[in-house]
Amino acid sequence: MEHLELFFKSIFVDNMVFAVFLGMCSYLAVSKKVATAVGLGAAVIFVLAITVPLNWLLDQYLLQPGALSWLGEEYVDYDLSFLSFIMFIATIATMVQLVEIVVEKFSPSLYNSLGIFLPLIAVNCAILGGSLFMQSREIETLGLAFNYGVSSGIGWFLAILAIAAIREKIRYSNVPAPLRGLGITFIITGLMGIGFLSFGGMLTGGDEEEKPAATETVLEDIKIETEKAKELAENTKTID
Template sequence: MIEHIELFFKSIFIDNMVFAVFLGMCSYLAVSKKVATAVGLGAAVIFVLAITVPLNWLLDQYLLQPGALKWLGPEFADYDLGFLSFIMFIATIATMVQLVEIVVEKFSPSLYNSLGIFLPLIAVNCAILGGSLFMQSREIETLGLALNYGFSSGIGWFLAILAIAAIREKIRYSNVPAPLRGLGITFIITGLMGIGFLSFGGMLTGGDEEGEPSTEPTVQVEQVKTEDLSEFNSTQHENVAENTKTVD
């Protein structure tokens, strides 16, 4: 349970697709002029990531990894189809994006028109493919963790585009210097937001059981100090006795 919670918050804040690895920046900058449009695209990205990352995890575990085909028989145990990772991942992503496009066009034509070409371009959004590739490189062990990673990565991208869209709507009425208007001030705000998101890294630092100091060295030190003090006291008593005899 702790592993799921840590992965959830780490994927949203610390390993944010936009602020940490700069993936999906084209859509992030182009579709963040209005909050309503940003919400629609962010929700679509969450859905696509939450579906494609677990599906690609299954493909990776039971088809692409070295020895993944052993479930077909011992003669297939030595096969390695890892070179097909990009093709299989992109095929899965393209299929799910087409499904999202059909659903959005059916139930929200206004959102479909406002998103325009950027809705089908989710298929080539590097943040979507990056989620599957990071899932593969980080060796996520279970399907539940893969689902968690895809969903939380989508939430992180959604929060990023929603925040910048809200800010860009407000700064329209601000007196921004002429050289910084447009993408200039947007990049500056993005950098400041990235610093804010990365600052959440402190919430994941905790005590390490293996790194906890042991009490045994302290006991030994205390014993050594006690022995030295006893020897010192006995020496002082002897010196005092000798000085007394000398005086007498």
């Protein structure tokens, strides 16, 4: 259940684009065609799926205070957390280079259409954000870290795919001149963000615990109202 909750919340509720506005540069620049958006989105999913678990391992066994205890008791007091940004970025840059080599090898057309934005995944704040959110949320297992990386990538993929499909169709619409281009794109992004935030109550938990308390309160109110009605009826009979 924990894996399923994290999966859906990372895609819809905590979407990288619509909830925290990370990766907006690539989101706006590479969303003019669906085919290009699919290629970049798939690359982002792959990079997040690899870098978030790798950075989790680095955080657990190297960077956290006391993480070096596996080397011996003399290393228990070491704290390398100040290296988090450097280590995370190094891991991301390495994986992005691997993705770039693979895409250029097997799909030159996609490589040319993505252009400079493929190597720029290395500085895409959504990629680094995934590792930093993993760290701040204190994800406990490697499986959950992998789940979070994949689901965050899928959320970003859905966002860029949706806006690309809309931008392809909107070319044939009569958009007012001042709003053409990025203007209407920002408006659509805002509306899509509202739609994704409507999933805010999805798998939030705690509802079952609140229901008994709410039911008891309602029953008490009904009991009080019933007693008042009885007293009023008795007073009416006495007056008569």
